[in-house]
Amino acid sequence: MDTTVLEADPRVLSDVLIADLHGSDQRVRASDTAANRRDFIRTAMAGVEGMLWFLKVHVFELPPRTVPSVTKVELDAIFERSYSVAQNGIVRESPKFLPLLSGIRLLARVIQRDFPSFDPHFENEGWDRMKRAIEVRNRVTHPKSVSDLDVSLDDVANSRAAFFWAVAFLLRAGAVGAFGPLPADPTPS
Numbered sequence: 001m002d003t004t005v006l007e008a009d010p011r012v013l014s015d016v017l018i019a020d021l022h023g024s025d026q027r028v029r030a031s032d033t034a035a036n037r038r039d040f041i042r043t044a045m046a047g048v049e050g051m052l053w054f055l056k057v058h059v060f061e062l063p064p065r066t067v068p069s070v071t072k073v074e075l076d077a078i079f080e081r082s083y084s085v086a087q088n089g090i091v092r093e094s095p096k097f098l099p100l101l102s103g104i105r106l107l108a109r110v111i112q113r114d115f116p117s118f119d120p121h122f123e124n125e126g127w128d129r130m131k132r133a134i135e136v137r138n139r140v141t142h143p144k145s146v147s148d149l150d151v152s153l154d155d156v157a158n159s160r161a162a163f164f165w166a167v168a169f170l171l172r173a174g175a176v177g178a179f180g181p182l183p184a185d186p187t188p189s
Helices: 001-009 009-029 034-061 073-076 100-114 125-140 153-175
Strands: 081-085 091-095
Touching: 009 034, 009 153, 034 081, 034 100, 034 125, 034 153, 073 081, 073 100, 100 125, 100 153, 125 153
Parallel strands: none
Antiparallel strands: 081 091
């Protein structure tokens, strides 16, 4: 794939993330091993992170920015920016880790302020499965013991549900107008 197209239009990112998830799902179905299940969980959660990045870029960064009430502090938090001042007085930007669940809640709160009909669906089974999937992803990404690498088919199902919850979150934001007008489709016809 031409990475210049990928960098120029983040919608291509969703195609890659979905293809990766599909491939990982096929590997789990063909050979249900712990390694394939862990790979699926990591792939699904990378997809969640990528879908949310897409949302951040399209709502808060690309012109015209469609959420006018977002503050500079909120934008810095959304894009995980913080600042430090060196002894010589120079201000430097430094990345600030934003936990995924907190980031999703922040996005929803800011979008709802300008688009009150936006319903992020936090009070449903999908959100609960998202929380469980993040716990498993964190455990297998930062294992402290062999048992941390044990994943079940239920863990895989939660990760799949988390991915599709993120896609639905993104679509609901778009449906209320949070994206503003999207550019033409970048894929060749």
